[in-house]
Amino acid sequence: METFISAKNYYDVFMNACLYLVIFTIFHSIVLRLDDPKNKQFIQFTGYTLLIVTILYIGLRPISHLFGDTINYYRSYIAYEYGANISEKVGDYGWHVFMKTAAQFMPIQAFFTICAFIYVFPLYRISKEFFKEYWYYSFLLFVVSFSFWTYGVNGVRNGAAASLFLWGVSYHRKKIIMAICFLLAIQFHKTLLLPIIAFSATFLYNNPKTYFKGWFACIPLSLVMGGVWITIFASLGFGDERLAGYLTAEADAGTFKSTGFRWDFLFYSAFAVFAGWYFIIKRKFKDQVYFQLFNTYLICNGFWILVIRANYSNRFAYLSWFMMAIIIIYPMLKQQFFKNQHLMIGKIVLAYFAFTYLMYKVYYP
Incomplete structure (x- = not known):
């Protein structure tokens, strides 16, 4: 090569x-x-x-x-x-x-x-x-x-x-x-505790409408209290000390070309959210496994939105982004929706x- x-x-x-x-x-x-x-x-x-x-x-x-x-x-x-x-x-x-x-x-x-x-x-x-x-x-x-x-x-x-x-x-x-x-x-990688816990939670409660509302609520909560959520999650020691450091590290321009509330990446994350809303709410698609995947995505992405201002928040964004492809395409390969x-x-x-x-x-x- x-x-x-x-x-x-x-x-x-x-x-x-x-x-x-x-x-x-x-x-x-x-x-x-x-x-x-x-x-x-x-x-x-x-x-x-x-x-x-x-x-x-x-x-x-x-x-x-x-x-x-x-x-x-x-x-x-x-x-x-x-x-x-x-x-x-x-x-x-x-x-x-x-x-x-x-x-x-x-x-x-x-x-x-x-x-x-x-x-x-x-x-x-x-x-x-x-x-x-x-x-x-x-x-x-x-x-x-x-x-x-x-x-x-x-x-x-x-x-x-x-x-x-x-x-x-x-x-x-x-x-x-x-x-x-x-x-x-x-x-x-200990950060996978988040999607594993989220996926496990869907066995207990798997209503997409509730998780969808929770995801939306994370946006104003992050805008108003972004620093508070970063401090809270860092103090919980999510994963280990190194990962807590990702949340509290000072801004580093090399991580992304800009820091702060990343509307562009929120827009990207919304691709999967819109897909889930369209097929589940609008088109009444019913598939319990898809519900579990979608709800897991919403939980993990909601967590990222709360800490979106952290300099290394991309490392937490990936905990939902790696599922985006299957969230978007799943219903289309399971059921006929279009001529x-x-x-x-x-x-x-x-x-x-x-x-x-x-x-x-x-x-x-």
């Missing part, structure tokens, strides 16, 4: 490949029915190709500071290779056990490829479980999500943990396997990716 694609161009290649893939998908949605054999053949071949190429492309990336924390994971891995012990003070102990064990018998590129598999494969698994032969559309939406690349090459632990959560949800009928996946997710549903799916994929591509041009020129 280093020979043909430099670290400097790596993300550009990925984004433009996604652009062409989205265009091809739109073209098929215009000329073919969703259930047309030619379309089914296209989405199966393209889907499995995307799965394999994405895992290898992320896993075999060059070791470079241009990929954020990739370089820090590399340094820790090399230290474990040379016999360093796991510190008693380290957070996310399971992750470090995983890293130290791997360091004893495989090179760093193989380790990163396994991490990429843990990150990407569950997105395929949950899509395949819920949507059967039409899994490609859900998986594609995951891959072209705004946060996908960042948490594949920078926030690797967080991304892998979030995917382990989704892997667990895909086994929602097999509670023991689901619990094991949830436990592994927490061992990789030409395939074309509507294509438009949704295009609109969703358009935000990602715009942010790529604006924030990472």
Whole structure:
């Protein structure tokens, strides 16, 4: 990979490949029915190709500071290779056990490829479980999500943990396997306690209208009392001391290009909220699993809205954003809502990716 694609161009290649893939998908949605054999053949071949190429492309990336924390994971891995012990003070102990064990018998590129598999494969698994032969559309939406690349090459632990959560949800009928996946997710990154607790709460109460009202209430509460919520959650020690530090750290212009109440990212978050409202409230879509996913998203995103002014609030935004793709596409792959549903799916994929591509041009020129 280093020979043909430099670290400097790596993300550009990925984004433009996604652009062409989205265009091809739109073209098929215009000329073919969703259930047309030619379309089914296209989405199966393209889907499995995307799965394999994405895992290898992320896993075999060059070791470079241009990929954020990739370089820090590399340094820790090399230290474990040379016999360093796991510190008693380290957070996310399971992750470090995983890293130290791997360091004893495989090179760093193989380790990163396994991490990429843990990150990407569950997105395929949950899509395949819920949507059967039409899994490609859900998986594609995951891959072209705004946060996908960042948490594949920078926030690797967080991304892998979030995917382990989704892997667990895909086994929602097999509670023991689901619990094991949830436990592994927490061992990789403690912040996954939030979506796990939220998802667990939906087994007790699963009315989307109530959670929807709660999400809306978080906006004025954050505008009026934003600093109060940051102080409260930091004092609760959510996750560990490092994560509390994310809430209370002084502004750092390198985190986002602006700080404060992020209306642009609230707008992005509202994509999934609008989708859930439209299908559940407006179109009367009834699916208990979808209710659980949507309600989990609302709880986690509501938490982020309350601490949205924190400099590192993007780390908490991801605790809901990683579910956006499936929240948006789920009803469309389960029930007929439109006369030409395939074309509507294509438009949704295009609109969703358009935000990602715009942010790529604006924030990472």
